Amino acid sequence: MSSIVELPDDPKYRIKAVSSKTGIRPVTLRAWERRHEILEPHRADNQYRLYSDRDIAILRWIKSRVDRGIPISSAVAELKSMQRIGSWPDALPQSPLIQRQKDNSVPPEFYSTHLFDALINHEEERVNELFDEMIKSFDLNSLLHEIICPTLVQIGEAWYHGRIRISTEHYASNIIQGKLLNLMDTFPTNRSAPLILVGSGPDERHEIGSLMLGLLLRQSGFRVEYLGADLPLEDLAEYAAYEKPRMIILSATLKETAIRLKPMQALLKKIRPKVYFGYGGSAFNEHPELQQEVPGIFLGNSMQLAVENVLKLFDIKVKEAQPA
Numbered sequence: 001m002s003s004i005v006e007l008p009d010d011p012k013y014r015i016k017a018v019s020s021k022t023g024i025r026p027v028t029l030r031a032w033e034r035r036h037e038i039l040e041p042h043r044a045d046n047q048y049r050l051y052s053d054r055d056i057a058i059l060r061w062i063k064s065r066v067d068r069g070i071p072i073s074s075a076v077a078e079l080k081s082m083q084r085i086g087s088w089p090d091a092l093p094q095s096p097l098i099q100r101q102k103d104n105s106v107p108p109e110f111y112s113t114h115l116f117d118a119l120i121n122h123e124e125e126r127v128n129e130l131f132d133e134m135i136k137s138f139d140l141n142s143l144l145h146e147i148i149c150p151t152l153v154q155i156g157e158a159w160y161h162g163r164i165r166i167s168t169e170h171y172a173s174n175i176i177q178g179k180l181l182n183l184m185d186t187f188p189t190n191r192s193a194p195l196i197l198v199g200s201g202p203d204e205r206h207e208i209g210s211l212m213l214g215l216l217l218r219q220s221g222f223r224v225e226y227l228g229a230d231l232p233l234e235d236l237a238e239y240a241a242y243e244k245p246r247m248i249i250l251s252a253t254l255k256e257t258a259i260r261l262k263p264m265q266a267l268l269k270k271i272r273p274k275v276y277f278g279y280g281g282s283a284f285n286e287h288p289e290l291q292q293e294v295p296g297i298f299l300g301n302s303m304q305l306a307v308e309n310v311l312k313l314f315d316i317k318v319k320e321a322q323p324a
């Protein structure tokens, strides 16, 4: 990726071409120029504005900031202070996706491949761009199961075979986790719905599965508190006695952490009203004998099944939440 300042500055594009290359309408572009002095386009002999490749890269960078909710004045100030110290941002890669998304036929595999590629190359702007598009184009189920899960599996394979570094694997999973946490905020909390605490048990650091399940349950209308990874069971039970959730769900990826969930149900025994304990995760799918060993409700070997089972358990029709 090249820095914006390395791009040619010779004036050659008329405003219409700039508009189609950046997705900024001509009227908006003129207003930005007038009010925020973003660019000073050259004028051709006939007084038409002419823009360079560098101008286009600047505009695409500013637009990406504005699309992420940053006010135009702040985006311009950010760019100008970078320019003052001679540190220009990188030019954003041209996205073929903007075009392809419109015909509504971009398959999820396309996104998982590109997401994997952007993550392992640490291209954060591209990752952001892809996520913005995916969120607009897919429902939560497809986003999680058809894009994010396959991407994580590819990351796991690449790490296992030594094709990517541990740092890259951590980077990728942290970015995905952050995006999913942000999504949590888009589903309003329903204070009158049953409260479910969701997380991963002691020494289990894999938490993206439980986060996904938390999201799906919130979408299904439950009140979900997402507690994260490596939860000590005694503390969780004390919290439950105080907060009175209707259910606790823990996920385990590793066999050794799945076994550690054995005491949970007994720890909840005295709490009234009754707190259900449910569990699941790939450790229980790969070692089905664990389902007999861990007291509580095995919620099934997929998240869809888990959501259905929780709905059945409460025998309620909770209203499906729409993103805020």
Ligand code: B12
Pocket: 149, 152, 153, 154, 155, 156, 157, 160, 169, 170, 173, 174, 177, 203, 204, 205, 206, 207, 208, 209, 210, 212, 213, 249, 250, 251, 252, 253, 254, 255, 278, 279, 280, 281, 282, 283, 285, 286, 299, 300, 301, 302, 303, 306
């Ligand atoms: C990201 C990641 C990490 C991150 C986790 C970060 C985080 N914030 O979560 C970090 C870096 C911490 C990590 C650490 C380790 N990891 Co890791 N990790 C992964 C990776 C790439 C993705 C995991 C993930 O989030 N998947 C997404 C979830 C949604 O998918 P899933 O777990 O398969 O879940 C499915 C179902 O089980 C179900 N489900 C999930 N949760 C729940 C819950 C309920 C209630 C229900 C009903 C269903 C359900 O839904 C999912 C979709 O169908 C996987 C690769 C892979 N193939 O999964 C390796 C992987 C899981 N890790 C692995 C290993 C070995 C480790 C380490 C031991 C490595 C090490 N030597 O340090 C440590 C263990 C640390 C610990 N004590 O927990 C192995 C596990 C092998 C095994 N089966 O034992 C894998 C498979 C990589 C590999 N190919 O070898 N890891």
